[in-house]
Amino acid sequence: MSTTKFPPMKNDLILRAARGEKVERPPCWIMRQAGRYLPEYHEVKAGRDFFETCRDAEIASEITIQPVVHFEGLIDAAIIFSDILVIPQAMGMDVQMIDKVGPRFTDPLRVPEDLKRLNVKTDVSKELAWAFKAITLTRKKLDGRVPLLGFCGAPWTLMCYMIEGGGSKIYRFVKEWLYKYPKESHILLQQITDVAVEFLALQVQAGAQMLQVFESWGGELGPNEFNEFSLPYLRQISSKLPLRLKELGIAEKIPLSIFAKGSWYALDDLCESGYDVVSLDWLYLPENAVKVSKGRVTLQGNIDPCTMYGSDEIITQKVEQMIKGFGGGKQHYIVNFGHGTHPFMNPEKIRHFLKECHRVGSA
Numbered sequence: 197m198s199t200t201k202f203p204p205m206k207n208d209l210i211l212r213a214a215r216g217e218k219v220e221r222p223p224c225w226i227m228r229q230a231g232r233y234l235p236e237y238h239e240v241k242a243g244r245d246f247f248e249t250c251r252d253a254e255i256a257s258e259i260t261i262q263p264v265v266h267f268e269g270l271i272d273a274a275i276i277f278s279d280i281l282v283i284p285q286a287m288g289m290d291v292q293m294i295d296k297v298g299p300r301f302t303d304p305l306r307v308p309e310d311l312k313r314l315n316v317k318t319d320v321s322k323e324l325a326w327a328f329k330a331i332t333l334t335r336k337k338l339d340g341r342v343p344l345l346g347f348c349g350a351p352w353t354l355m356c357y358m359i360e361g362g363g364s365k366i367y368r369f370v371k372e373w374l375y376k377y378p379k380e381s382h383i384l385l386q387q388i389t390d391v392a393v394e395f396l397a398l399q400v401q402a403g404a405q406m407l408q409v410f411e412s413w414g415g416e417l418g419p420n421e422f423n424e425f426s427l428p429y430l431r432q433i434s435s436k437l438p439l440r441l442k443e444l445g446i447a448e449k450i451p452l453s454i455f456a457k458g459s460w461y462a463l464d465d466l467c468e469s470g471y472d473v474v475s476l477d478w479l480y481l482p483e484n485a486v487k488v489s490k491g492r493v494t495l496q497g498n499i500d501p502c503t504m505y506g507s508d509e510i511i512t513q514k515v516e517q518m519i520k521g522f523g524g525g526k527q528h529y530i531v532n533f534g535h536g537t538h539p540f541m542n543p544e545k546i547r548h549f550l551k552e553c554h555r556v557g558s559a
């Protein structure tokens with residue numbers, strides 16, 4: 197697969213920005229840019245099961261490319277249509293996506309004994325073969341229009357889902373593990389980390405050109421707990437991945453991004469954790485994040501997604517604040533939302549946002 201020839205790139209702006217190079221304007225993409233706010237997503241998905249859609253390479257590739265076509269010339273990356281919960285699935289857990297509810301695990305892990313149910317030696321190339329097929333097909337279909345991003349869930353965030361069995365407000369069960377079974381918590385986090393490294397490496401082999409790790413529930417941990425249960429595993433991912441890629445015969449440096457939502461206290465550490473890009477939610481004042489990062493990484497973010505419910509004038513004002521706050525956007529900066537799109541958003545508002553980012557970022 198590593199010898200697969202892909203079409204030459206017509207736009208590699210995000211790869212250059214992620215490497216810290218000076219660029220003509222900041223690249224733009226949006227978390228959950230493919231999804232329910234786009235009418236064409238519903239047309240193609242046509243009521244099919246969510247994970248079935250992910251596993252169908254033709255459909256997944258079409259959905260991945262939809263925002264690139266919809267916002268033609270305004271979006272500088274595609275992110276493969278999939279989900280962070282495919283790692284727990286590959287480790288042997290059953291997860292369903294319930295309409296209007298979200299993900300549901302049939303049998304969450306509730307006591308350390310339950311770890312026995314997990315595949316200790318997950319064969320990632322076999323269990324997630326469908327994901328690699330979708331990536332290769334999408335990269336070909338993109339025809340070099342924009343780079344293709346791969347991703348995975350971070351170990352702590354996946355542990356939350358595997359133990360809670362779905363989303364949570366109070367994280368009662370997973371926190372019980374941290375404070376009652378810390379040793380077993382580390383065993384689980386390590387098992388997830390091993391699968392994540394392999395999954396990311398094989399996504400690159402299949403054609404992914406940049407990667408993002410989603411620590412979506414980072415902010416549920418206090419600083420000490422983040423240092424114990426999240427950061428060491430995030431660091432393992434960034435340090436082991438290049439070694440694994442080398443083994444696979446890939447010498448190229450693949451930009452790696454980390455989004456640790458809510459973990460504002462960890463910015464300085466994240467700048468020293470082997471990631472090229474640190475993605476920020478909207479709780480950071482851009483100027484302060486720039487001061488902390490001191491040019492060590494490329495920052496990504498961070499407009500409150502709900503700004504899209506505001507008027508065009510307000511969106512323009514917030515874009516100006518954001519891009520100026522990040523130093524004008526011509527180095528060490530990638531435009532994104534502080535979290536994902538919502539299903540109720542008006543695509544025209546997002547178009548206005550992107551156009552304004554191009555205008556302000558090119559000035």
Ligand SMILES: Cc1c2[nH]c(c1CCC(=O)O)Cc1[nH]c(c(CCC(=O)O)c1C)Cc1[nH]c(c(CCC(=O)O)c1C)Cc1[nH]c(c(C)c1CCC(=O)O)C2
Pocket residue numbers: 226227228229230231232246275276277278279280281293295296297298299347363410412536
């Ligand atoms: C926490 C998390 C999940 N999944 C993901 C995260 C990390 C990012 C974040 O913090 O939001 C990551 C994810 N999920 C999806 C993508 C695809 C690529 C993209 O960003 O465009 C990505 C990168 C598609 C999706 N993943 C999901 C959808 C909606 C599925 C549908 O009903 O069509 C999409 C498009 C489902 C999903 N998947 C997950 C939840 C909680 C839900 C339900 C969300 C809801 O109901 O609003 C878990």
